[in-house]
Amino acid sequence: MSSPQQPTLLIVDDNPTNIKVLFGFLRDAGFRVLVAKDGGNALEKLQETLPDLILLDVMMPGIDGFETCRRLKQDETTRAIPVIFMTALAEAEHKVKGLALGAVDYITKPFQQEEVLARIDLHLKLRSLAAELADKNEQLSDINTVLEEKVAARTQELQDMQAQMVLTEKMSSLGQLVAGVAHEINNPVGFISGNIEHARGYLGDLKGLIEMYRTCYPEPAPEIVEEIEAIELDYLLDDFPKLLESLHEGSQRIAQISRSMRTFSRADTDHQVEFDLHEGIDSTLMILKHRLKANEQRPAIAISKEYGNLPAVQCYPGQLNQVFMNLLANAIDALDEGSAGRSFADLTANPNRIHVQTRLSDDRTQVIVRIADNGAGMPPEVQKRVFENSFTTKAVGKGTGLGLAIARQIVVERHGGQLEFTSELGQGTEFAIHLPLTI
Ligand SMILES: Nc1ncnc2c1ncn2[C@@H]1O[C@H](COP(=O)(O)OP(=O)(O)OP(=O)(O)O)[C@@H](O)[C@H]1O
Ligand SMILES: [Mg+2]
Structure with missing residues (x-):
């Protein structure tokens, strides 16, 4: 048997x-x-x-x-x-x-019968022990894998949380600052433009009065004639309204900046709201204007816009502005980096450019925002790591390496979209934000 x-x-x-x-x-x-x-x-x-x-x-x-x-x-x-x-x-x-x-x-x-049996017995035992050992080893390595996975998941969770906290902190402190400054600017701008209106009126009155004097007293006293020449009265009367006009224009521009700052720092609500992405991009560009201007190293960066006909997008506006901010700031950094060592003549002939394009996807289910620069570009080993928390190629104190990690988190996790890029060393980089339209 x-x-x-x-x-x-x-x-x-x-x-x-x-x-x-x-x-x-x-x-x-x-x-x-x-x-x-x-x-x-x-x-x-x-x-x-x-x-x-x-x-x-x-x-x-x-x-x-x-x-x-x-x-x-x-x-x-x-x-x-x-x-x-x-x-x-x-x-x-x-x-x-x-x-x-x-x-x-x-x-x-x-x-020798005894010997044969003893050896067979020994080797069968050895074999079953080996099998048992292999089994235990496998169990151990299973446990190990589970532990490793848990540790990796936890690490990822912590890193996400860290990025989220930095994001919230960055956003709320920057947002508060910007909103505060915008608010402070608003009052003085308000009374400058309000008073310019009055000044226009007063000037009109004064001009009328002078005309009246001229008609009623065609031959003024010699001191008055002398003074009229000294102050070039005709030129003054001609120039004064132009001057008021440019004061008015200036105050309008400040008001526009203040509006942009408030748009940029729109406090994020806990639910999504409808937002005009173009307003977000424009206000972000306005905030970054000082970085786009010419400096000792390079001429001004040319911004070209190609805005499509977009519907309002359900989103967290303050966070999306943060994404635009990070992508545009990175593009400016890349252009600065690419400009180093190039002559001004060369830079004028081949200017630094940032192109912003928005459009609706062909199937009309998502909005695509592209931000392209013709800056330094990235080598493949950098491309692999750009979304990593704390990965930066910038000098200590200049970059934290969080910009893209945060941007991706906002686009992918908060908005269910995608953030992609293509880049070629020495040619430039293009980032594309895809945002689903929730109907
Ligand atoms: N437009 C771009 N052109 C070239 N390299 C880029 C571009 N955008 C990002 N990078 C590369 O990706 C890295 C990571 O970008 P990320 O925005 O996450 O961090 P950072 O800009 O270095 O620092 P931070 O944004 O936190 O101040 C950058 O250091 C840079 O090497
Ligand atoms: Mg950055």
Whole structure:
């Protein structure tokens, strides 16, 4: 009777007497015994059953013991089965060769029953211990993988949280500052433009009065004639309204900047609101104006806009402005970097440019904003890492390496969109923001 716990042995030998002896006492010892008459026969049998141990004769016709062993060890399915060679006492080099081929042991003919059983027992035990060990190892490595995954997930969570906190802090402090400044500017701008109106009126009155004097007193006293010449009265009267006009224009411009600042710093509500992206981009460009101007290193950066006909987008406006800010600031940095070492003449001939394009996707399900610069571009090793938290190629104190990590978080996580880019070293970079339109 064979039971599942009963170990199976395969005897491979061409000598019927040997087989008979071995078969008898091994079966009596409780093993299930299979027999093969040569190497070829053994390899065939192994296709059907995998024994727990193989007793292999060296000298056999056809495929001999060594070759059989070599093939067993080459095959993934049979490699782990322990092989014990059976050899005559005198054949020392057989033992060495057998062990070298991967056999675990050898027994010598004529067989000592006790010895054969002891060795088989030993190797079966070793094998089951090895299997158990492999099992434990696998369990350990499973546990390890789970732990590693947990640690990685937690690290990612913390990094996201950190970026989010920095974002919130940056946004709220910057937002408050900008909103505060905008508010402070508003009052004085208000009374400048309000008073310019009055000044226009007063000037009109005064002019009228002077005309009246001229009509009523066509020949004024000599001191007055002298003074009229000294102050160039006609020029003054002609220039005064122009001067008021430019004061008015200036105050309008300040008011516009103040409006942009308030748009830029729009406090984020906890729900999305409708927002005109163009207003956001324009206000951000306004805030960055001082960085776009000419400086000692380079002429002004040319901004070109290609705005499509966009619907209002449901979003967090303050956060999207932050994305525009980061992308535009990066573009300016890249242009500054690309300008270093170039002559002014060269820079004038091939000017620094930032192109902003907005459009609706062909299927009208999303809005696409592209911000392209013809600056330094990025090598592939930088491209791989730009979205990493704290990755920067900029000097210490200049970049924190959070800009794009935050931008991506806002676009992808807060708005369910995508943030992609293409870049070529020395040619420039283009970032594309895709925002889904929620209908
Ligand atoms: N338009 C671009 N052209 C070339 N390189 C860019 C551009 N935008 C980003 N990079 C590269 O990606 C890196 C990461 O950008 P990111 O905005 O995240 O950080 P940063 O600009 O270095 O610092 P921070 O924005 O926090 O002040 C930059 O240091 C730069 O090397
Ligand atoms: Mg940046």
